[in-house]
Amino acid sequence: MxxxxxxxxxxxxxxxxxxxxxxxxxxxxxxxxxxxxxxxxxxxxxxxxxxxxxxxxxxxxxxxxxxxxxxxxxxxxxxxxxxxxxxxxxxxxxxxxxxxxxxxxxxxxxxxxxxxxxxxxxxxxxxxxxxxxxxxxxxxxxxxxxxxxxxxxxxxxxxxxxxxxxxxxxxxxxxxxxxxxxxxxxxxxxxxxxxxxxxxxxxxxxxxxxxxxxVGADRVAAAAERERPWRIRIAGQDARTAALPVAQALGLDVALVPVDRRDILVAFRSEAEAAEGLRRLIGAGVAVAEFTAATGMLEHTFLDLGTTEGGRA
Ligand SMILES: Nc1ncnc2c1ncn2[C@@H]1O[C@H](COP(=O)(O)OP(=O)(O)OP(=O)(O)O)[C@@H](O)[C@H]1O
Missing domain, CATH: 3.40.50.300 (P-loop containing nucleotide triphosphate hydrolases)
Known part of the structure; x- marks a missing residue:
């Protein structure tokens, strides 16, 4: 057969x-x-x-x-x-x-x-x-x-x-x-x-x-679920100025919210947590122009596998 x-x-x-x-x-x-x-x-x-x-x-x-x-x-x-x-x-x-x-x-x-x-x-x-x-x-x-x-x-x-x-x-x-x-x-x-x-x-x-x-499916799944950064861009404001209202809306210490060129980076543990973060930002009147995972799932998983247990399966 x-x-x-x-x-x-x-x-x-x-x-x-x-x-x-x-x-x-x-x-x-x-x-x-x-x-x-x-x-x-x-x-x-x-x-x-x-x-x-x-x-x-x-x-x-x-x-x-x-x-x-x-x-x-x-x-x-x-x-x-x-x-x-x-x-x-x-x-x-x-x-x-x-x-x-x-x-x-x-x-x-x-x-x-x-x-x-x-x-x-x-x-x-x-x-x-x-x-x-x-x-x-x-x-x-x-x-x-x-x-x-x-x-x-x-x-x-x-x-x-x-x-x-x-x-x-x-x-x-x-x-x-x-x-x-x-x-x-x-x-x-x-x-x-x-x-x-x-x-x-x-x-x-x-x-x-x-x-x-x-690499076993369970390890790949665990790597995929680990915290990853999201890029947030605010309309009409530079990232440094916008970091404070973003941090406040998400209940974070602004010192722990890094800025990368025009974007603010915030780590979320899952897509559900990211969606909740977006809801909070909108609810607080923050003018979100862009909200996207900073790395794709494959890249995120790849990087995570490379940094855990020496990458061994
Ligand atoms: N003919 C060969 N003789 C000796 N070592 C080899 C031979 N072919 C591959 N290797 C070794 O086997 C390992 C795996 O090589 P391989 O080319 O399969 O990796 P790869 O994942 O395709 O790498 P890359 O992403 O860089 O293309 C490497 O350490 C390489 O040096």
């Missing part, structure tokens, strides 16, 4: 004495975009390489849409699209030739490979560069080609390592739309990125990897 999505249980991989991945257990369901988040050197790329069947795990089990990439790498590769963080393209082939060649490697006949290349060139916005050699592409253009290449065989599972790096704002918005469309079509998307604010806008859920191990 085919199980959609990606599962990994107790996966490990060392390079000599370096334990790059020491204990990863995760599930990325079909029909969703799952983020893979962790600090530099946490083991994300090593893990993605194992999921992509390009590196053998020392221990543990992996399933890509039900297929074991260790015992049946060919079947796994037919099910997954892999976008590495750096494009290892054939430098003298053009964009179109690269995609046609990739299609041929996936057993498309020549005509089908050409049709597929043209569709993908349009989809990733490389129309004007179809005849350009891969070596002359900018970093962002290479990223687009890497994405197109991962999609050649229309795989149900997509593994993307830092796909947004080097992309301009429009290309990032396009990428978000594309990933959401994939998820809506029932595909599985696992994406690593350091740009957490951006990841936040595209993922349904996130898996945190710290020091080679996935």
């Amino acid at each position: 085919t199980t959609p999505g990606i599962t990994a249980v107790g996966v490990r991989r060392s390079f000599g004495s370096v334990q790059a991945v020491r204990d990863v257990t995760l599930e990325a369901p079909a029909g969703a975009v799952t983020g893979l988040v962790g600090p530099n050197g946490a083991g994300k790329t090593t893990l993605l390489l194992m999921l992509a069947s390009l590196l053998a795990p020392d221990a543990g089990t992996i399933r890509i849409a039900g297929v074991d990439p260790v015992t049946d790498p060919a079947a796994a590769r037919s099910l997954l699209g892999w976008m590495p963080d750096a494009l290892g393209a054939w430098p003298s082939l053009t964009v179109r030739e690269t995609l046609v060649m990739t299609g041929r490697l996936y057993d498309l006949d020549d005509a089908a490979a050409r049709r597929r290349a043209d569709v993908l060139i349009a989809e990733v916005g490389l129309d004007g560069l179809a005849g350009a050699a891969a070596r002359v592409l900018s970093r962002g253009q290479k990223q687009r080609l890497g994405l197109a290449r991962a999609l050649v065989h229309d795989p149900p599972v997509l593994l993307l390592d830092e796909p947004a790096s080097g992309l301009d704002p429009q290309a990032r918005i396009d990428l978000r739309g594309l990933l959401r469309r994939f998820a809506a079509a029932g595909k599985t998307v696992l994406i690593s990125s350091h740009v957490l604010a951006e990841l936040e806008e595209v993922v349904d859920d996130a898996v945190f990897v710290v020091a080679g191990a996935t």
